[in-house]
Amino acid sequence: MISEHLPVLQVVVPLLAGPVCLLLRRPSANWALAASVSWITLAIAVALLVEVRRAGPIIYQLGGWAAPWGIEYRIDHVNAFVLLIVSGVSAVVLLFARASVQREINNRRINIFYTGWLLCLTGLLGMTATGDAFNVFVFLEISSLATYLLISLHPDRRALSAAFHYLVLGTIGATFILIGIALLYMMTGTLNIVDLAAHLPPVAQTRTVAVAFSFLVIGIGIKAAAFPLHMWLPNAYAYAPSAVTALLAGTATKVAVYLLLRFLFSLFGPGLSFEQYLLDKILLPLAAVGIISMSVAAIYQTTAKKLLAYSSVAQIGYMLLGISLASVTGLTATVLHLFNHALIKSALFMAMGCVVYRIGTTQLASMAGLARCMPWTMAAFVAGGLSLIGVPLTVGFISKWYLILAALERGWMWLAALVVITSLLAVAYVWRVVEVAYFRHRESCAEVAEAPLSLLVPTWLMIAANYYFGVDASLTTGVAGRAAELLFGAAP
Amino acid sequence: MTAGAIMQLALFTPLAGAVAIAVCGRRPNLRETATLVTAVLLFGLVAALVLREELTREPVVLVETLPGLSLALAAEPLGLLFALVASGLWILTSVYSIGYMRGNNESNQTRFYVCFAVSIAATMGVAFAANMFTLFVFYEALTLATYPLVTHKGNEEARQGGRTYLGLLLSTSIGFLLVALIWTWSAAGTLDFTAGGILRGKIDDSLLPWLLALYFFGIGKAALMPFHRWLPAAMVAPTPVSALLHAVAVVKAGVFTILKVTIYIFGIDLLRETDATSAMMWIAAFSLLAASLIALRKNNLKARLAYSTVSQLAYVTLGATLATAMGVMGGALQIAMHAMGKITLFFCAGAIYVATHKTEINDMDGLGRTMPFTYAAFFIAALSIIGLPPLGGSWSKWYLMLGAADAGQQVMIAVLMVSSLLNIAYLIPIPVRGFFFAGSGEPASPGVREAPLACVVPLCLTAAGSVLLFFYADPIYQLLLPITGQ
Amino acid sequence: MEALGHFNYWMVVLLMMIGLYVVIASGNLIKKIVGLNLFQTSVFILYISMGKRAGGTAPILVEGVVNYSNPLPHVLILTAIVVGVATTAVGLALAVRIYSAYGSIEEADIAEQDQSNSD
């Protein structure tokens, strides 16, 4: 009986846990609740993915009302995969969070922190699972508000202004999405995404739909931190508590990119998106410029967390690049990179969390010679960095492989060249950190010890995932390939 | 034991050795025993593989990353030769490094031996790779494993050298080789090394030279100009590392890959028919001469040897680009011959450094009289590099000439001859000055003052090896014959 | 008729743009929040406008009335209003905290202070 309700349980379990968590007084109980709930959602996500692979898309009618009158959850390969990413990252990072949060967050706010975490998770999962455009907006706001809270809980005052900045931009983005949905509703009378796709063709030529399209793309672009709408991201990532950064880097922008895919492909359809609105022509140069400029910006950062944040914007560029190639292979690369980059960045940010735990900062100057004091932490950073660069046997390689394959498929040698050249920029910024940590002199390790196991184990778990899915990519590429076909096959 | 099992063992033995070395880190004697035992074991394994009557052609798949893209091992003549050379020289290098590292009281010795063992494991992976993807993986692993060796000293100069080393090797391999790989895969649907190549009819003839250029420049370890800068930069490393780089593993992995690509990805016939190699051939020829000229002007012994390596590697590339059976044979032989010769030269350079702490050729006048064994070995190895009989190097030069003649490239014959003259010009003065010039400044001290025995014995052995290779080249020739397709 | 038929929407666009302008142009954090509210409220009007049916009545079932306005946008906007006030509350709370951390709610001052003790 439970099994048929999995789609809704996926979202409702953390939702129910949120208020309960607020009422628990002991920090360890807060953490235990959040972590166990998160692992349950991961189990549900795995079960959903297995089920979808076995029997195809699952439709769940909330309140028993059929769409388009009610709201439905529609789980197919694409969002089952994203659900897995979100719940997986959250589950692992929560293991990490316990010690890290204890160090970084005021003890009195720990229940609030984990409540916010669960709500953020609820929002992200809800956004991913739903098949209703307006429902997307509602859950988007849940996750956003929770995110603003989580970021601002860091004691550094710059976290406050970063959160505020994000709030303003995020709200503008959400309102843009709201306008887009309004215009679509006006033209078709429905809010269900599949239903919208069916009712769009008669009005596809109208200007109103074109405007709706542009508002949706820009609104989601802001949430996804797509260049040049990324201004909120570097500070938000850099000043958030370590565990939050690891969570956000692995989930928030990923879900936004997923939404973009959903709207572009399932709702508007590739025909409309690319042939009529020429999105690929706009997206391609933006993505390219974004990747290059953000990678270069990353090289010049003096804080490791900020460096990784800029790198994240660049990496989102790869996903957009995959979209703008407008082919099944390109899309496969995008979906794969969603997964792979989530693994890479959350691992790297967790490693940085270990550093913060011990030395309180990730300024490069303070990290000189750190590898001698924290060998396992820095080894994790190197291992994750290799994955970010795209060295074979890591997940980063798999993404690059498909992206270059897609570029060659279109016969765009220059694009393949761009991808590899920017990988070299990744070498440059990753190595900046490695060199400082390994080959700069440090007086002594007296006051700096290796991070505790409770931090190292989750970090290395994520690193192991980086390599496991890099060596045996059949699962991820299989699902991503199927997802890409589905998205493309949904063309009218 | 099947060939597949031996290959896997050959891959895992050095890794296990690395673990053992790390565990024994606190007890130097035990640690070095572990190193030596591993080295001998590995050589035994490879030798056993070579001595097997028939080779199992069926590759052993370790893991399949993507459909059609797997990590797989296969034994094949070229790879066997490379594995044999690398594992054999590793024993000597190990002995030598023990002498060198102890003689110089280097720090971080455990890290050094661990990385060394990992490098050898990666080299075995390169040698036994059954497809281009596997080769690429181990090729990158080799880069990363040797990086800490290059920066071993940890001072600003070493860091700078390491940066150049890593930067150039990674950028060429990711920037060109990876693209070439994916291009090949998207065109041919496979990356398996197949006799006769996999690209025939899969890719437009006009694009072949471009793909070839991507491969050749992408294999930065082959040090084809203008991507050779990492090799002199890596001279900051301790001498055993230089030996590893120049003779045992790194550059050999580079030219080995070039040959593999030429023979098994493109196929010699395809290259000859389409004449796709001419541009690369000229670049190789240029690289060959230019590096020799630069070597001539270097006063630092190791730098001179480094440029000599750049030049000698271009021989192999040239052999590949000739796209004839003899050319390829010459290139393959050059791997073994040059390895034997160059390792001797580096051992000598290291021995001189350990004994006298001298690095500049100007300062080495008259040293031959105090270090006769070292200088004699140096002289023999130099002759082998130049290609004079009765030394191993003459065979590779001989076949390269034959290959150039077969291909009808008279200019290349001339290039090879000029280059030999240049080799004489930059190598021979060193032993000559050592034996016949009076020591500058201080009077040449009488008596023999050699480097530690652990340093001298290996270099004598390798020098003897160069001689032996001349007389016993036939087994190698027989081993390699299948790759020429005859 | 053409002009009149869209007049409502034009006014909505005008209001939206005033709101957006306030958000972008203001350096004052609280005024930004006011602008955001303005922006959102105008979107609410957009939704409600499109639900209007000429001659219709409020969507509460009464015997004999068949001409109701569209209830769906009303529902959506009820939700959106709540979301709006939630955002406002959080935004203002942040602004208050920023004031006590920086002693100012002017963007320029904050940026300046961050610059002066940046990493």
Next chain:
Amino acid sequence: MTGLAIAGLNKLFSAVMLFGIYSLLSAALFVALDAVDVAFTEAAVGAGISTILMLGALALTTSRQRQISWHRHGSAIAAVSVTGAVLLYGTADMPMFGDPLVPALTYVVPRYLEQSGSEIGIPNIVTSVLASYRGYDTLGEVTVIFTAAVAVAGRLGRYRAGEDGPVPGAGMAHHLILRVVTKLLLPMILLFALYVQFHGDYGPGGGFQAGVIFAAGFILYGLVFGLESVRKVVPPSVIRILCASGLLLYAGVGVVSLLLGGSFLDYDVLAEDPVSGQHLGIFLVELGVGITVAAAMISLFYAYAAYKGDTA
């Protein structure tokens, strides 16, 4: 309109007050457009809560803003005019205002209009759609409010017992007339809130509006008699429990319907026949909404009122 004036004003206080007026005006507009429920909410929230929050924030910060540089003006105007132009371009193909034949009125909605009477059995279609057809959205909405309450409490609040220092402002308790009027008003406000809560099925109103009104009553009490006295009546810890339990009640209804064999939030299974099941379900979730909203609003008030300086 009022909006323009807001943009031009430098005095934040006036800007905020004007915003309140603007909200009221739009509420009036909503009534004209037949959206009575929305108007009710906008009046309570936009004009009420938001304005109070903004004033509260102003009280805690500063009420003047600096001149905007011309450079900023320029870029803002550029960005805004591009967006505006795009939107105006989009209006060209929009259906006419009030046209009864547009898809928005002919496709999904007719079912609500024609069948909600028999499927749900309550006259207020907005409530039917809100609580049942799209009940899940509303659950999300309650979660948003809950999140906001948590967030504000997390940033401003100091909830734990024993940390509460002396609370500023004895209010206006010395003001006799105010006290009397308040004491008279309070029961009426609360009664009205209850009416709105439970009458939502028939007329405009429902849990959300009721919650806001209910909270307004307490806030008024707090303003007049001081924070301390209102906190004696309803301690923050109770508020927190209420805030969470409202949401739990709502989601719990969903879980119960799930356990009874229906879908999540499928009220049909809550009682023997579907219509009374719907009645019960809607009643319960509206109650959940009301509780959470009221508690959230009061906790916002507490947070702002009790805040004094840095508590990082």
